[in-house]
Amino acid sequence: MNPRVRVLLADDEHLIRGALAALLALEDDLVVVAEAATGPEALAMARAHRPDVAVLDLQMPGADGVTVATHLRDELPGCRSLIVTSHGLPGHLKRALTAGVRGFVPKTVSARRLAEIIRTVHAGNRYVDPELAADAISAGDSPLTAREAEVLALAEDGAPVAEIAARASLSPGTVRNYLSSAVSKLGAENRHSAARLAREKGWV
Known part of the structure:
Protein backbone atom coordinates (compact mmCIF):
# COMPACT_ATOMS: atom_id res chain seq x y z
CA MET A 1 0.00 0.00 0.00
CA GLY A 140 -1.81 38.99 -22.68
CA ASP A 141 1.24 39.91 -20.63
CA SER A 142 1.41 42.90 -18.34
CA PRO A 143 3.01 45.92 -20.03
CA LEU A 144 4.21 47.19 -16.65
CA THR A 145 7.71 46.78 -15.28
CA ALA A 146 8.04 45.37 -11.75
CA ARG A 147 8.77 48.85 -10.36
CA GLU A 148 5.81 50.42 -12.20
CA ALA A 149 3.51 47.74 -10.83
CA GLU A 150 4.87 48.25 -7.31
CA VAL A 151 4.39 52.02 -7.39
CA LEU A 152 0.93 51.70 -8.97
CA ALA A 153 -0.13 49.29 -6.22
CA LEU A 154 1.01 51.81 -3.58
CA ALA A 155 -1.00 54.52 -5.36
CA GLU A 156 -4.16 52.42 -5.36
CA ASP A 157 -5.49 53.73 -2.04
CA GLY A 158 -5.03 57.35 -3.07
CA ALA A 159 -1.78 57.94 -1.17
CA PRO A 160 0.07 61.17 -2.10
CA VAL A 161 3.30 60.96 -4.10
CA ALA A 162 5.45 61.84 -1.06
CA GLU A 163 4.01 58.93 0.92
CA ILE A 164 4.43 56.50 -1.99
CA ALA A 165 8.04 57.67 -2.39
CA ALA A 166 8.75 57.03 1.29
CA ARG A 167 7.17 53.56 1.23
CA ALA A 168 8.98 52.56 -1.98
CA SER A 169 12.31 54.16 -0.96
CA LEU A 170 12.30 56.31 -4.10
CA SER A 171 12.42 60.03 -4.79
CA PRO A 172 9.10 61.81 -5.49
CA GLY A 173 10.31 62.61 -9.01
CA THR A 174 11.04 58.96 -9.73
CA VAL A 175 7.61 57.98 -8.41
CA ARG A 176 5.95 60.53 -10.71
CA ASN A 177 7.90 59.11 -13.66
CA TYR A 178 6.84 55.55 -12.87
CA LEU A 179 3.20 56.60 -12.42
CA SER A 180 3.22 58.59 -15.64
CA SER A 181 4.69 55.66 -17.55
CA ALA A 182 2.16 53.22 -16.09
CA VAL A 183 -0.78 55.51 -16.90
CA SER A 184 0.49 55.91 -20.46
CA LYS A 185 1.04 52.17 -21.01
CA LEU A 186 -2.43 51.29 -19.72
CA GLY A 187 -4.15 54.10 -21.65
CA ALA A 188 -5.76 55.30 -18.43
CA GLU A 189 -7.02 58.78 -17.55
CA ASN A 190 -5.05 59.04 -14.32
CA ARG A 191 -3.12 56.96 -11.81
CA HIS A 192 -6.27 55.93 -9.92
CA SER A 193 -7.95 54.49 -13.00
CA ALA A 194 -4.62 52.92 -14.02
CA ALA A 195 -4.34 51.22 -10.63
CA ARG A 196 -7.93 49.97 -10.89
CA LEU A 197 -7.36 48.59 -14.39
CA ALA A 198 -4.12 46.86 -13.36
CA ARG A 199 -5.86 45.35 -10.33
CA GLU A 200 -8.70 44.01 -12.51
CA LYS A 201 -6.13 42.28 -14.73
CA GLY A 202 -4.22 40.90 -11.77
CA TRP A 203 -1.10 42.82 -12.78
CA VAL A 204 -0.64 44.40 -9.32
Missing part, protein backbone atom coordinates in the same frame (compact mmCIF):
# COMPACT_ATOMS: atom_id res chain seq x y z
CA ASN A 2 1.37 3.43 -0.97
CA PRO A 3 1.81 5.99 1.82
CA ARG A 4 -0.88 8.61 1.97
CA VAL A 5 -0.33 12.03 0.42
CA ARG A 6 0.31 14.54 3.21
CA VAL A 7 -1.62 17.77 2.66
CA LEU A 8 -1.36 21.25 4.17
CA LEU A 9 -4.51 23.40 3.92
CA ALA A 10 -4.10 27.20 4.15
CA ASP A 11 -7.17 29.46 3.97
CA ASP A 12 -8.15 32.38 6.19
CA GLU A 13 -11.85 31.46 5.93
CA HIS A 14 -12.19 28.99 8.79
CA LEU A 15 -15.50 27.51 7.66
CA ILE A 16 -14.19 26.71 4.17
CA ARG A 17 -10.93 25.31 5.50
CA GLY A 18 -12.69 23.14 8.07
CA ALA A 19 -15.20 21.79 5.57
CA LEU A 20 -12.46 21.03 3.06
CA ALA A 21 -10.38 19.23 5.69
CA ALA A 22 -13.38 17.09 6.64
CA LEU A 23 -14.13 16.19 3.02
CA LEU A 24 -10.51 15.37 2.14
CA ALA A 25 -10.34 13.15 5.24
CA LEU A 26 -12.84 10.88 3.49
CA GLU A 27 -10.23 10.08 0.82
CA ASP A 28 -8.28 6.95 1.73
CA ASP A 29 -5.03 8.10 0.14
CA LEU A 30 -4.96 11.68 1.48
CA VAL A 31 -4.28 12.99 4.98
CA VAL A 32 -4.46 16.63 6.13
CA VAL A 33 -1.42 17.02 8.38
CA ALA A 34 -1.74 20.76 9.10
CA GLU A 35 -3.99 23.78 8.65
CA ALA A 36 -3.17 27.49 8.55
CA ALA A 37 -5.07 30.79 8.35
CA THR A 38 -2.29 33.17 7.26
CA GLY A 39 0.69 33.15 4.93
CA PRO A 40 3.32 33.14 7.72
CA GLU A 41 1.41 30.39 9.55
CA ALA A 42 1.29 28.32 6.36
CA LEU A 43 5.08 28.60 6.04
CA ALA A 44 5.60 27.65 9.69
CA MET A 45 3.27 24.65 9.37
CA ALA A 46 4.97 23.52 6.16
CA ARG A 47 8.40 23.68 7.80
CA ALA A 48 7.14 21.72 10.81
CA HIS A 49 5.09 19.05 9.00
CA ARG A 50 6.78 18.86 5.57
CA PRO A 51 3.64 18.11 3.52
CA ASP A 52 3.70 16.59 0.04
CA VAL A 53 1.18 19.11 -1.29
CA ALA A 54 0.31 22.59 0.04
CA VAL A 55 -3.20 23.76 -0.90
CA LEU A 56 -2.95 27.56 -0.60
CA ASP A 57 -5.61 30.26 -0.78
CA LEU A 58 -4.41 33.00 -3.12
CA GLN A 59 -5.35 35.84 -0.78
CA MET A 60 -4.32 35.43 2.86
CA PRO A 61 -3.21 37.85 5.58
CA GLY A 62 0.53 38.29 6.00
CA ALA A 63 1.57 36.79 2.66
CA ASP A 64 -0.46 35.63 -0.32
CA GLY A 65 -0.47 32.10 -1.69
CA VAL A 66 2.04 32.83 -4.45
CA THR A 67 4.52 34.33 -1.99
CA VAL A 68 4.15 31.27 0.25
CA ALA A 69 4.61 28.98 -2.77
CA THR A 70 7.80 30.82 -3.72
CA HIS A 71 9.27 30.22 -0.26
CA LEU A 72 8.19 26.56 -0.30
CA ARG A 73 9.82 26.04 -3.71
CA ASP A 74 13.13 27.30 -2.29
CA GLU A 75 12.95 25.76 1.19
CA LEU A 76 10.98 22.52 0.65
CA PRO A 77 11.44 21.45 -2.97
CA GLY A 78 9.64 18.17 -2.24
CA CYS A 79 6.42 20.05 -1.43
CA ARG A 80 4.27 20.92 -4.43
CA SER A 81 1.93 23.93 -4.27
CA LEU A 82 -1.65 24.23 -5.46
CA ILE A 83 -3.45 27.60 -5.46
CA VAL A 84 -7.21 27.87 -4.92
CA THR A 85 -8.83 31.24 -5.47
CA SER A 86 -12.08 33.13 -5.86
CA HIS A 87 -10.13 35.78 -7.82
CA GLY A 88 -8.63 33.95 -10.76
CA LEU A 89 -7.21 36.94 -12.60
CA PRO A 90 -4.79 36.43 -15.50
CA GLY A 91 -1.89 38.18 -13.80
CA HIS A 92 -2.29 36.02 -10.70
CA LEU A 93 -2.08 32.84 -12.75
CA LYS A 94 1.07 33.94 -14.57
CA ARG A 95 2.72 35.01 -11.30
CA ALA A 96 1.81 31.65 -9.76
CA LEU A 97 3.27 29.65 -12.65
CA THR A 98 6.46 31.72 -12.51
CA ALA A 99 6.70 30.84 -8.81
CA GLY A 100 6.57 27.14 -9.63
CA VAL A 101 2.96 26.51 -8.55
CA ARG A 102 1.78 23.18 -9.97
CA GLY A 103 -1.98 23.76 -9.77
CA PHE A 104 -4.34 26.73 -10.05
CA VAL A 105 -8.08 26.23 -9.54
CA PRO A 106 -11.17 28.27 -8.59
CA LYS A 107 -12.86 27.79 -5.21
CA THR A 108 -15.95 26.59 -7.05
CA VAL A 109 -14.20 23.23 -7.65
CA SER A 110 -15.78 20.27 -5.82
CA ALA A 111 -13.92 18.53 -2.99
CA ARG A 112 -13.83 15.29 -5.00
CA ARG A 113 -12.33 17.09 -8.00
CA LEU A 114 -9.84 18.90 -5.74
CA ALA A 115 -8.74 15.53 -4.36
CA GLU A 116 -8.06 14.35 -7.92
CA ILE A 117 -6.06 17.51 -8.65
CA ILE A 118 -4.02 17.06 -5.46
CA ARG A 119 -3.10 13.57 -6.72
CA THR A 120 -2.21 15.00 -10.14
CA VAL A 121 0.04 17.65 -8.60
CA HIS A 122 1.62 15.16 -6.21
CA ALA A 123 2.49 12.92 -9.18
CA GLY A 124 4.56 15.76 -10.61
CA ASN A 125 2.04 16.95 -13.18
CA ARG A 126 0.45 20.39 -13.55
CA TYR A 127 -3.23 21.30 -13.54
CA VAL A 128 -4.62 24.73 -14.45
CA ASP A 129 -8.36 25.34 -14.66
CA PRO A 130 -9.14 25.59 -18.42
CA GLU A 131 -11.26 28.75 -18.12
CA LEU A 132 -8.61 30.54 -16.06
CA ALA A 133 -5.95 29.49 -18.56
CA ALA A 134 -8.02 30.80 -21.50
CA ASP A 135 -8.57 34.14 -19.72
CA ALA A 136 -4.84 34.48 -19.05
CA ILE A 137 -3.97 33.83 -22.69
CA SER A 138 -6.51 36.37 -23.99
CA ALA A 139 -5.41 39.04 -21.49
Whole structure:
Protein backbone atom coordinates (compact mmCIF):
# COMPACT_ATOMS: atom_id res chain seq x y z
CA MET A 1 0.00 0.00 0.00
CA ASN A 2 1.37 3.43 -0.97
CA PRO A 3 1.81 5.99 1.82
CA ARG A 4 -0.88 8.61 1.97
CA VAL A 5 -0.33 12.03 0.42
CA ARG A 6 0.31 14.54 3.21
CA VAL A 7 -1.62 17.77 2.66
CA LEU A 8 -1.36 21.25 4.17
CA LEU A 9 -4.51 23.40 3.92
CA ALA A 10 -4.10 27.20 4.15
CA ASP A 11 -7.17 29.46 3.97
CA ASP A 12 -8.15 32.38 6.19
CA GLU A 13 -11.85 31.46 5.93
CA HIS A 14 -12.19 28.99 8.79
CA LEU A 15 -15.50 27.51 7.66
CA ILE A 16 -14.19 26.71 4.17
CA ARG A 17 -10.93 25.31 5.50
CA GLY A 18 -12.69 23.14 8.07
CA ALA A 19 -15.20 21.79 5.57
CA LEU A 20 -12.46 21.03 3.06
CA ALA A 21 -10.38 19.23 5.69
CA ALA A 22 -13.38 17.09 6.64
CA LEU A 23 -14.13 16.19 3.02
CA LEU A 24 -10.51 15.37 2.14
CA ALA A 25 -10.34 13.15 5.24
CA LEU A 26 -12.84 10.88 3.49
CA GLU A 27 -10.23 10.08 0.82
CA ASP A 28 -8.28 6.95 1.73
CA ASP A 29 -5.03 8.10 0.14
CA LEU A 30 -4.96 11.68 1.48
CA VAL A 31 -4.28 12.99 4.98
CA VAL A 32 -4.46 16.63 6.13
CA VAL A 33 -1.42 17.02 8.38
CA ALA A 34 -1.74 20.76 9.10
CA GLU A 35 -3.99 23.78 8.65
CA ALA A 36 -3.17 27.49 8.55
CA ALA A 37 -5.07 30.79 8.35
CA THR A 38 -2.29 33.17 7.26
CA GLY A 39 0.69 33.15 4.93
CA PRO A 40 3.32 33.14 7.72
CA GLU A 41 1.41 30.39 9.55
CA ALA A 42 1.29 28.32 6.36
CA LEU A 43 5.08 28.60 6.04
CA ALA A 44 5.60 27.65 9.69
CA MET A 45 3.27 24.65 9.37
CA ALA A 46 4.97 23.52 6.16
CA ARG A 47 8.40 23.68 7.80
CA ALA A 48 7.14 21.72 10.81
CA HIS A 49 5.09 19.05 9.00
CA ARG A 50 6.78 18.86 5.57
CA PRO A 51 3.64 18.11 3.52
CA ASP A 52 3.70 16.59 0.04
CA VAL A 53 1.18 19.11 -1.29
CA ALA A 54 0.31 22.59 0.04
CA VAL A 55 -3.20 23.76 -0.90
CA LEU A 56 -2.95 27.56 -0.60
CA ASP A 57 -5.61 30.26 -0.78
CA LEU A 58 -4.41 33.00 -3.12
CA GLN A 59 -5.35 35.84 -0.78
CA MET A 60 -4.32 35.43 2.86
CA PRO A 61 -3.21 37.85 5.58
CA GLY A 62 0.53 38.29 6.00
CA ALA A 63 1.57 36.79 2.66
CA ASP A 64 -0.46 35.63 -0.32
CA GLY A 65 -0.47 32.10 -1.69
CA VAL A 66 2.04 32.83 -4.45
CA THR A 67 4.52 34.33 -1.99
CA VAL A 68 4.15 31.27 0.25
CA ALA A 69 4.61 28.98 -2.77
CA THR A 70 7.80 30.82 -3.72
CA HIS A 71 9.27 30.22 -0.26
CA LEU A 72 8.19 26.56 -0.30
CA ARG A 73 9.82 26.04 -3.71
CA ASP A 74 13.13 27.30 -2.29
CA GLU A 75 12.95 25.76 1.19
CA LEU A 76 10.98 22.52 0.65
CA PRO A 77 11.44 21.45 -2.97
CA GLY A 78 9.64 18.17 -2.24
CA CYS A 79 6.42 20.05 -1.43
CA ARG A 80 4.27 20.92 -4.43
CA SER A 81 1.93 23.93 -4.27
CA LEU A 82 -1.65 24.23 -5.46
CA ILE A 83 -3.45 27.60 -5.46
CA VAL A 84 -7.21 27.87 -4.92
CA THR A 85 -8.83 31.24 -5.47
CA SER A 86 -12.08 33.13 -5.86
CA HIS A 87 -10.13 35.78 -7.82
CA GLY A 88 -8.63 33.95 -10.76
CA LEU A 89 -7.21 36.94 -12.60
CA PRO A 90 -4.79 36.43 -15.50
CA GLY A 91 -1.89 38.18 -13.80
CA HIS A 92 -2.29 36.02 -10.70
CA LEU A 93 -2.08 32.84 -12.75
CA LYS A 94 1.07 33.94 -14.57
CA ARG A 95 2.72 35.01 -11.30
CA ALA A 96 1.81 31.65 -9.76
CA LEU A 97 3.27 29.65 -12.65
CA THR A 98 6.46 31.72 -12.51
CA ALA A 99 6.70 30.84 -8.81
CA GLY A 100 6.57 27.14 -9.63
CA VAL A 101 2.96 26.51 -8.55
CA ARG A 102 1.78 23.18 -9.97
CA GLY A 103 -1.98 23.76 -9.77
CA PHE A 104 -4.34 26.73 -10.05
CA VAL A 105 -8.08 26.23 -9.54
CA PRO A 106 -11.17 28.27 -8.59
CA LYS A 107 -12.86 27.79 -5.21
CA THR A 108 -15.95 26.59 -7.05
CA VAL A 109 -14.20 23.23 -7.65
CA SER A 110 -15.78 20.27 -5.82
CA ALA A 111 -13.92 18.53 -2.99
CA ARG A 112 -13.83 15.29 -5.00
CA ARG A 113 -12.33 17.09 -8.00
CA LEU A 114 -9.84 18.90 -5.74
CA ALA A 115 -8.74 15.53 -4.36
CA GLU A 116 -8.06 14.35 -7.92
CA ILE A 117 -6.06 17.51 -8.65
CA ILE A 118 -4.02 17.06 -5.46
CA ARG A 119 -3.10 13.57 -6.72
CA THR A 120 -2.21 15.00 -10.14
CA VAL A 121 0.04 17.65 -8.60
CA HIS A 122 1.62 15.16 -6.21
CA ALA A 123 2.49 12.92 -9.18
CA GLY A 124 4.56 15.76 -10.61
CA ASN A 125 2.04 16.95 -13.18
CA ARG A 126 0.45 20.39 -13.55
CA TYR A 127 -3.23 21.30 -13.54
CA VAL A 128 -4.62 24.73 -14.45
CA ASP A 129 -8.36 25.34 -14.66
CA PRO A 130 -9.14 25.59 -18.42
CA GLU A 131 -11.26 28.75 -18.12
CA LEU A 132 -8.61 30.54 -16.06
CA ALA A 133 -5.95 29.49 -18.56
CA ALA A 134 -8.02 30.80 -21.50
CA ASP A 135 -8.57 34.14 -19.72
CA ALA A 136 -4.84 34.48 -19.05
CA ILE A 137 -3.97 33.83 -22.69
CA SER A 138 -6.51 36.37 -23.99
CA ALA A 139 -5.41 39.04 -21.49
CA GLY A 140 -1.81 38.99 -22.68
CA ASP A 141 1.24 39.91 -20.63
CA SER A 142 1.41 42.90 -18.34
CA PRO A 143 3.01 45.92 -20.03
CA LEU A 144 4.21 47.19 -16.65
CA THR A 145 7.71 46.78 -15.28
CA ALA A 146 8.04 45.37 -11.75
CA ARG A 147 8.77 48.85 -10.36
CA GLU A 148 5.81 50.42 -12.20
CA ALA A 149 3.51 47.74 -10.83
CA GLU A 150 4.87 48.25 -7.31
CA VAL A 151 4.39 52.02 -7.39
CA LEU A 152 0.93 51.70 -8.97
CA ALA A 153 -0.13 49.29 -6.22
CA LEU A 154 1.01 51.81 -3.58
CA ALA A 155 -1.00 54.52 -5.36
CA GLU A 156 -4.16 52.42 -5.36
CA ASP A 157 -5.49 53.73 -2.04
CA GLY A 158 -5.03 57.35 -3.07
CA ALA A 159 -1.78 57.94 -1.17
CA PRO A 160 0.07 61.17 -2.10
CA VAL A 161 3.30 60.96 -4.10
CA ALA A 162 5.45 61.84 -1.06
CA GLU A 163 4.01 58.93 0.92
CA ILE A 164 4.43 56.50 -1.99
CA ALA A 165 8.04 57.67 -2.39
CA ALA A 166 8.75 57.03 1.29
CA ARG A 167 7.17 53.56 1.23
CA ALA A 168 8.98 52.56 -1.98
CA SER A 169 12.31 54.16 -0.96
CA LEU A 170 12.30 56.31 -4.10
CA SER A 171 12.42 60.03 -4.79
CA PRO A 172 9.10 61.81 -5.49
CA GLY A 173 10.31 62.61 -9.01
CA THR A 174 11.04 58.96 -9.73
CA VAL A 175 7.61 57.98 -8.41
CA ARG A 176 5.95 60.53 -10.71
CA ASN A 177 7.90 59.11 -13.66
CA TYR A 178 6.84 55.55 -12.87
CA LEU A 179 3.20 56.60 -12.42
CA SER A 180 3.22 58.59 -15.64
CA SER A 181 4.69 55.66 -17.55
CA ALA A 182 2.16 53.22 -16.09
CA VAL A 183 -0.78 55.51 -16.90
CA SER A 184 0.49 55.91 -20.46
CA LYS A 185 1.04 52.17 -21.01
CA LEU A 186 -2.43 51.29 -19.72
CA GLY A 187 -4.15 54.10 -21.65
CA ALA A 188 -5.76 55.30 -18.43
CA GLU A 189 -7.02 58.78 -17.55
CA ASN A 190 -5.05 59.04 -14.32
CA ARG A 191 -3.12 56.96 -11.81
CA HIS A 192 -6.27 55.93 -9.92
CA SER A 193 -7.95 54.49 -13.00
CA ALA A 194 -4.62 52.92 -14.02
CA ALA A 195 -4.34 51.22 -10.63
CA ARG A 196 -7.93 49.97 -10.89
CA LEU A 197 -7.36 48.59 -14.39
CA ALA A 198 -4.12 46.86 -13.36
CA ARG A 199 -5.86 45.35 -10.33
CA GLU A 200 -8.70 44.01 -12.51
CA LYS A 201 -6.13 42.28 -14.73
CA GLY A 202 -4.22 40.90 -11.77
CA TRP A 203 -1.10 42.82 -12.78
CA VAL A 204 -0.64 44.40 -9.32
